[in-house]
Amino acid sequence: MYIPAHITGFFKIVRKNENLKTGSTGAGFSLDKGTHTEIKEGKGRVYFNGEEIDLCPAKDVLNHFKKVVGEENFNIDVHYTSDFPLGCGMGTSGGCSLGLAHVLNNTFKCNEKPIEIAHIAEVKCNTGLGDVVAQEYGGIGITTTPGLPAHVKKLNLDNINDYYVVVDIIGNKNTDTIINNPKWIETINITADAKLEKLLKKPTLEYLMELSYDFAKNTGLATDDIIEICEDLKFTLGASQAMLGNTIFCICTEKELDDVKSILKNPITCKIYE
Ligand SMILES: Nc1ncnc2c1ncn2[C@@H]1O[C@H](COP(=O)(O)OP(=O)(O)O)[C@@H](O)[C@H]1O
Numbered sequence: 257m258y259i260p261a262h263i264t265g266f267f268k269i270v271r272k273n274e275n276l277k278t279g280s281t282g283a284g285f286s287l288d289k290g291t292h293t294e295i296k297e298g299k300g301r302v303y304f305n306g307e308e309i310d311l312c313p314a315k316d317v318l319n320h321f322k323k324v325v326g327e328e329n330f331n332i333d334v335h336y337t338s339d340f341p342l343g344c345g346m347g348t349s350g351g352c353s354l355g356l357a358h359v360l361n362n363t364f365k366c367n368e369k370p371i372e373i374a375h376i377a378e379v380k381c382n383t384g385l386g387d388v389v390a391q392e393y394g395g396i397g398i399t400t401t402p403g404l405p406a407h408v409k410k411l412n413l414d415n416i417n418d419y420y421v422v423v424d425i426i427g428n429k430n431t432d433t434i435i436n437n438p439k440w441i442e443t444i445n446i447t448a449d450a451k452l453e454k455l456l457k458k459p460t461l462e463y464l465m466e467l468s469y470d471f472a473k474n475t476g477l478a479t480d481d482i483i484e485i486c487e488d489l490k491f492t493l494g495a496s497q498a499m500l501g502n503t504i505f506c507i508c509t510e511k512e513l514d515d516v517k518s519i520l521k522n523p524i525t526c527k528i529y530e
């Protein structure tokens with residue numbers, strides 16, 4: 257089961273009593289690189305690109321289905337193959353939760369709602385707020401309501417295939433340290449305020465990138481190094497920091513691709529996944 261990676265450009269944190277209603281509003285897009293989920297007979301272990309890991313949202317999804325299916329029928333290990341690492345703002349943890357929820361729901365012929373189980377797992381583990389919803393919808397999405405039921409307005413561009421997304425992962429940034437910190441929450445929400453309405457009035461990819469870069473700079477989430485590289489990428493449609501990671505992303509045309517790659521250290525070239 258393939259789930260696309262997802263880059264958030266800007267977002268607002270909305271916490272409610274119910275995990276299902278907790279989430280984020282904001283904008284971003286899914287990529288043609290991401291995470292594949294497979295299950296095999298085993299003992300509840302989780303492997304990520306061959307290495308056994310302790311991944312909270314995957315364990316939460318496993319526990320949910322164990323209760324539904326019955327422990328005696330539930331002897332499986334999870335194997336993820338991912339193009340991007342965890343903790344770099346590529347929505348990898350969301351892809352892991354959503355992929356696993358779909359695979360288990362299909363394999364055990366359950367009547368559960370994978371998107372809800374995966375979203376709740378991400379919220380409980382503090383690994384994401386809006387990725388699962390955006391990944392289920394794909395494309396370029398503006399999420400107008402936090403959590404579920406989902407309200408996503410998709411940007412359907414005729415020329416979407418003309419664009420490349422180039423990603424450069426510089427390092428880790430754990431989501432939980434930011435989305436639980438009252439100071440960060442305040443700064444993020446003040447900076448995100450009004451951006452959603454502005455984008456809904458002028459829903460273009462270029463404007464999404466402009467608002468995202470403004471968000472990255474004005475929240476203080478982007479480091480000086482990242483800002484400097486984004487400035488060097490000003491000749492493209494736009495560049496910013498992937499939320500919430502120490503990662504740069506840039507949208508460019510084929511003609512600009514070589515120049516973009518020459519500026520970045522480890523460029524990974526993707527397309528937007530519809
Ligand atoms: N080797 C690893 N590297 C990074 N994160 C890991 C690793 N193993 C487990 N994790 C867990 O993966 C989760 C990553 O979540 P998050 O920062 O939201 O990442 P993402 O941006 O991929 O969604 C954290 O809960 C972290 O503890």
Ligand SMILES: CC(C)(COP(=O)(O)O)[C@@H](O)C(=O)O
Nearest residue numbers: 264280345347384385386500
């Ligand atoms: C930005 C973030 C809160 C975290 O994203 P990640 O670090 O990729 O888990 C995301 O879930 C969102 O709500 O848009």
